[in-house]
Amino acid sequence: MVMRPKFTTLEGALEFVQRVRTCTLFSNKVEGLPALWDYVDLPADHGGRTKWGARMEAIWEWKNELPATYPDEVFYGKIPGGLAVLMSMKHLREKHYPEHHQPVNTCSELARQVYEIIRLDPGETAEIRTIAIERTHCSKSRFDTAMKQLQVTLNIARDPAAGTERDRWLPFREAYPDFFTGS
Numbered sequence: 001m002v003m004r005p006k007f008t009t010l011e012g013a014l015e016f017v018q019r020v021r022t023c024t025l026f027s028n029k030v031e032g033l034p035a036l037w038d039y040v041d042l043p044a045d046h047g048g049r050t051k052w053g054a055r056m057e058a059i060w061e062w063k064n065e066l067p068a069t070y071p072d073e074v075f076y077g078k079i080p081g082g083l084a085v086l087m088s089m090k091h092l093r094e095k096h097y098p099e100h101h102q103p104v105n106t107c108s109e110l111a112r113q114v115y116e117i118i119r120l121d122p123g124e125t126a127e128i129r130t131i132a133i134e135r136t137h138c139s140k141s142r143f144d145t146a147m148k149q150l151q152v153t154l155n156i157a158r159d160p161a162a163g164t165e166r167d168r169w170l171p172f173r174e175a176y177p178d179f180f181t182g183s
Contacts, residue, residue, distance in 0.1 A: 006041035010069065013040070013062045013086075017074055021091035025059055025084050036062070036086065062086075064158075064165075071160040078151040093179065101172075102153040110138055111146040111155075115171070118156055122170045 007016060013036065017023060020034050028035040042054040066074040066086055075087045080100065087096060104115050114132050125147070132143050147169075150156040157175035162168035173180055 006039055008041050008058075010062055010065055014066060014070055014074065017066065017086045018088050022079070022085050022087045022096070025063055025086070027083055030079070030081065030083060033085070064163075064167075067158065067160045068163055076158055077154070078148055080152055082148045082152060097154055097179065100152070100154060102155075104150070104153070104155045107149050107153055107155065108146060110136060110142055111149045114143065114146045115150055115155055118150075118169050119171050122159065122168060122174070124166045124168050128169060 007013060016036070016039055022033055024030055024033055024035045026035055026037045028038060036059055037055065040055050040058060042058055044055045045053045063076050063084065063086065067076045073089055075089055075092045077085060077087065077092075079085050079096075104112055107115070110132075113136055114128065117128055117131050117135070128147075129140065129143050132138060132146070133140070138146070147156070154172050156169050157172045159168040159170045159175055
């Protein structure tokens with residue numbers, strides 16, 4: 001039987017992400033990927049500030065806090081299938097990005113239009129959604145799908161300097177320019 005190390009702090013979550021390289025936040029539905037949920041030693045149904053419980057609250061905060069606090073060590077993004085993950089920057093750089101990046105021109109027409117909105121004026125999700133819906137007459141659901149596709153293909157990324165409160169989106173190249181030095 002494999003012993004699962006448990007933790008309760010942001011630092012413990014950082015060590016966990018560094019050790020496993022990639023983990024989902026809540027779902028253990030991806031074979032070979034651990035879920036952060038299974039390793040956090042906080043109450044699942046009580047002990048927090050909200051009805052969600054301390055464990056859910058901590059994980060939801062850590063998904064933004066880890067990349068904001070440790071931008072050279074942790075990446076938050078989506079993987080094929082659309083699940084949210086935390087990933088070590090080393091793994092992102094050496095394995096995930098080379099295997100999963102696809103040029104934006106291979107994305108859907110709506111995703112390309114959303115990318116152009118972000119490229120010209122990076123912003124928060126609600127701002128980008130409002131512009132996209134106004135310009136393309138897409139539904140919120142279609143917008144969400146386009147955003148997910150842009151994240152999965154590593155064309156956009158959450159701005160690691162945006163702090164922890166809101167999701168601000170940039171072209172991946174702007175969020176992580178060091179990936180492209182010398183290219």
